[in-house]
Amino acid sequence: MESNNMVEIRAAHKRFGSNLPLLNGLNMTVKKGHIYGLLGPSGCGKTTLLSCIVGRKLLDSGSIELGVFRKSDIGYMPQDTALFMDFKIIEIFHFYGTLFALPNSIIKKRADKLSKMLELPPEYRFINTLSGGQQRRLSFAVALLHDPQLLILDEPTVGVDPVLCHSMWEYLIHLAVVETKTIIITTHYIEEAKQSNMIGLMREGVLLIEAPPLDLIRGQGCSSLEEAFLELSRKQHEASNGDEHKLGMLNYNKPKPIKAKPPFPAGEVFNFSRFLAQLWKNIRWTQRNIPILLFTLLLPAIQAYLFCESFGKDPRNIVVGLVSNELYSIKDSCDDLVNNVTYSHLLECNVPVSFSCLFLKELTNKMGIEVYSNLIEAKEAVSKNEIWGVMELHRNFSNAVEVRINEGIQSDDDIIEKSSVSVWMDMSNYIVAHIIKKNLLKCMTNFVKDIVQTCGAPRKIGDIPVKLNDAIFGSNDPVFAHSSAAAFICSFVFYFTMVFTSGAIKVETLAGLIERSMVSGMTRFEIVAAHLIVQFCMMTMQSMLMMVVMFVIYDNPLHGNITLIISMVALVAIVGISFGFLLAEMFEEEKLISYAGIGITMCIFLINGCVWPMEGAHEYIKMIHIVAPIVPAVAGFNIMATKGFGLENMQVVAGFISCFVWITILSGLTHYFAKKKK
Numbered sequence: 001m002e003s004n005n006m007v008e009i010r011a012a013h014k015r016f017g018s019n020l021p022l023l024n025g026l027n028m029t030v031k032k033g034h035i036y037g038l039l040g041p042s043g044c045g046k047t048t049l050l051s052c053i054v055g056r057k058l059l060d061s062g063s064i065e066l067g068v069f070r071k072s073d074i075g076y077m078p079q080d081t082a083l084f085m086d087f088k089i090i091e092i093f094h095f096y097g098t099l100f101a102l103p104n105s106i107i108k109k110r111a112d113k114l115s116k117m118l119e120l121p122p123e124y125r126f127i128n129t130l131s132g133g134q135q136r137r138l139s140f141a142v143a144l145l146h147d148p149q150l151l152i153l154d155e156p157t158v159g160v161d162p163v164l165c166h167s168m169w170e171y172l173i174h175l176a177v178v179e180t181k182t183i184i185i186t187t188h189y190i191e192e193a194k195q196s197n198m199i200g201l202m203r204e205g206v207l208l209i210e211a212p213p214l215d216l217i218r219g220q221g222c223s224s225l226e227e228a229f230l231e232l233s234r235k236q237h238e239a240s241n242g243d244e245h246k247l248g249m250l251n252y253n254k255p256k257p258i259k260a261k262p263p264f265p266a267g268e269v270f271n272f273s274r275f276l277a278q279l280w281k282n283i284r285w286t287q288r289n290i291p292i293l294l295f296t297l298l299l300p301a302i303q304a305y306l307f308c309e310s311f312g313k314d315p316r317n318i319v320v321g322l323v324s325n326e327l328y329s330i331k332d333s334c335d336d337l338v339n340n341v342t343y344s345h346l347l348e349c350n351v352p353v354s355f356s357c358l359f360l361k362e363l364t365n366k367m368g369i370e371v372y373s374n375l376i377e378a379k380e381a382v383s384k385n386e387i388w389g390v391m392e393l394h395r396n397f398s399n400a401v402e403v404r405i406n407e408g409i410q411s412d413d414d415i416i417e418k419s420s421v422s423v424w425m426d427m428s429n430y431i432v433a434h435i436i437k438k439n440l441l442k443c444m445t446n447f448v449k450d451i452v453q454t455c456g457a458p459r460k461i462g463d464i465p466v467k468l469n470d471a472i473f474g475s476n477d478p479v480f481a482h483s484s485a486a487a488f489i490c491s492f493v494f495y496f497t498m499v500f501t502s503g504a505i506k507v508e509t510l511a512g513l514i515e516r517s518m519v520s521g522m523t524r525f526e527i528v529a530a531h532l533i534v535q536f537c538m539m540t541m542q543s544m545l546m547m548v549v550m551f552v553i554y555d556n557p558l559h560g561n562i563t564l565i566i567s568m569v570a571l572v573a574i575v576g577i578s579f580g581f582l583l584a585e586m587f588e589e590e591k592l593i594s595y596a597g598i599g600i601t602m603c604i605f606l607i608n609g610c611v612w613p614m615e616g617a618h619e620y621i622k623m624i625h626i627v628a629p630i631v632p633a634v635a636g637f638n639i640m641a642t643k644g645f646g647l648e649n650m651q652v653v654a655g656f657i658s659c660f661v662w663i664t665i666l667s668g669l670t671h672y673f674a675k676k677k678k
């Protein structure tokens with residue numbers, strides 16, 4: 001590269017996917033101490049070219065050589081203002097000043113000078129309270145803060161009033177002439193670019209011309225830059241039909257396309273002060289958004305509360321109908337008969353006068369009972385969704401039960417029929433139907449046990465011949481929520497960390513903040529590390545609150561080693577954070593990230609055993625279950641919490657390994673997509 005050149009671009013090619021090339025063998029030379037006005041129609045690739053110069057995008061082929069060797073020698077003002085809106089003016093100066101390792105005193109001095117020159121509002125003003133023009137001027141000031149050798153300004157004067165625009169150009173000329181700074185500036189106000197030393201007119205992937213403004217105007221026989229641009233465009237159009245010489249393009253010796261290299265060698269991957277600046281910025285953002293902070297902290301705890309209060313407990317107060325043909329008005333009759341006994345000659349003991357009443361008493365302990373006078377009426381109530389089912393007792397129910405108990409296996413079909421309770425159920429709800437069936441069986445067993453006990457026999461004679469001993473794990477009356485608590489916690493930790501991470505990154509990306517920070521020297525590793533710390537702290541507080549609700553306030557089982565369990569939850573959170581980074585890198589639009597995030601979480605929710613045990617799933621789903629993200633961790637957490645297992649158990653180990661594998665895969669994919677974008 002010639003020593004008096006600051007930027008030399010040769011044979012630059014760049015295209016995105018299968019779109020038309022944006023840069024199609026572009027050559028460009030910017031001399032030191034010059035203001036270079038890069039002009040061209042909207043969408044012709046000016047910003048892309050500037051991104052390649054600052055090292056944020058890579059050429060497909062060609063070369064870019066710069067007369068500076070460190071990122072801190074470049075001042076970049078992107079098209080978006082790219083400022084942290086929750087910051088004060090002085091804070092943004094401090095943030096970027098720290099990135100460039102400037103001492104506080106210098107930051108303050110330069111900030112004051114630039115604020116005065118650009119007529120910025122007082123330094124304590126929040127950026128989100130500034131007008132569009134004020135924000136643009138502040139963005140301009142930030143680009144100048146570290147006194148760079150090469151200034152790259154992407155449309156700095158948009159939205160700035162003519163007087164201020166004039167003073168900005170005066171300052172640029174001062175920088176170029178007095179301080180020998182080199183400035184590349186894009187603008188849509190073609191006439192203002194007349195103040196540049198050199199103009200480059202970009203169109204269809206090449207520079208139509210590179211010349212001083214007056215030469216350009218005269219050369220094309222025009223009276224203004226705008227006319228000259230139109231004339232050149234017309235010539236290019238004709239040239240594309242064959243006559244290349246009409247173009248008047250600069251004829252560089254075209255170098256052979258070579259694999260493009262970034263304009264800067266990779267610097268240090270991690271710098272502690274840059275990392276601290278990013279971390280401080282993240283913490284500041286959190287402090288400035290207390291309502292969001294409280295919402296994100298409390299939401300998981302509220303959901304845990306809702307889960308414990310409403311999920312997995314046996315449904316209560318299920319109402320079923322009862323029709324007794326034995327006692328026409330069973331409720332009124334039973335009020336009178338409830339304590340009345342009579343001598344049974346068959347059983348040779350005193351028994352309740354009405355077995356229907358005894359059975360009703362058992363039923364009312366377990367369910368809501370609505371008494372109907374006939375079966376048609378009761379069935380109609382079921383069909384109107386008023387009750388969950390109807391039971392009918394035969395008119396000889398008491399007698400038939402007496403005979404059945406007395407005759408046992410000799411009972412004939414007629415006795416069995418009359419002593420049985422006929423049931424018609426609404427089976428539309430799987431769980432309610434099972435609960436009614438379970439309650440009915442329990443009531444019937446208790447009913448028989450009561451009768452045999454009245455007759456002096458041991459109660460257990462009336463029981464079904466299955467002896468349920470004390471449970472080895474859990475209780476003999478299991479609660480569904482206990483077995484799904486782990487899945488619930490992991491799913492929510494995964495979801496929240498994924499959503500918050502991708503949200504935080506995307507907001508910054510869309511506002512151009514990450515781009516600007518990285519041009520200023522920040523590395524992806526520093527950005528990720530700073531986000532990781534904030535997200536991890538948030539997640540720790542969220543999980544703690546959630547676990548206090550689940551395990552301290554409510555009695556969900558927690559038998560295993562608490563450190564192992566917390567480690568598992570932490571790993572699940574890191575999987576969620578890694579997913580968040582990947583989604584933010586893969587998708588441009590926030591809504592696509594939301595769809596993908598919700599979709600992934602829904603799938604995980606369906607196969608992690610929270611809704612239904614995986615033993616019931618199809619073989620293929622069981623295979624997916626083993627390799628899906630966080631699902632093995634759910635199984636591991638569950639078995640630790642409910643059975644007290646530790647690392648001696650394969651499921652627990654598999655949970656940890658699965659998380660590590662997924663973190664590695666997701667980080668690799670994120671890195672791949674980030675590189676591909678360049």
Ligand SMILES: Nc1ncnc2c1ncn2[C@@H]1O[C@H](COP(=O)(O)OP(=O)(O)OP(=O)(O)O)[C@@H](O)[C@H]1O
Binds near residue numbers: 016043045079
């Ligand atoms: N990462 C990307 N993937 C796909 N297309 C992209 C990407 N970045 C830019 N483009 C496309 O490249 C084209 C040129 O964009 P660029 O921002 O460089 O144009 P520009 O000349 O700066 O436009 P303007 O003057 O309006 O700012 C646009 O059509 C844009 O959509």
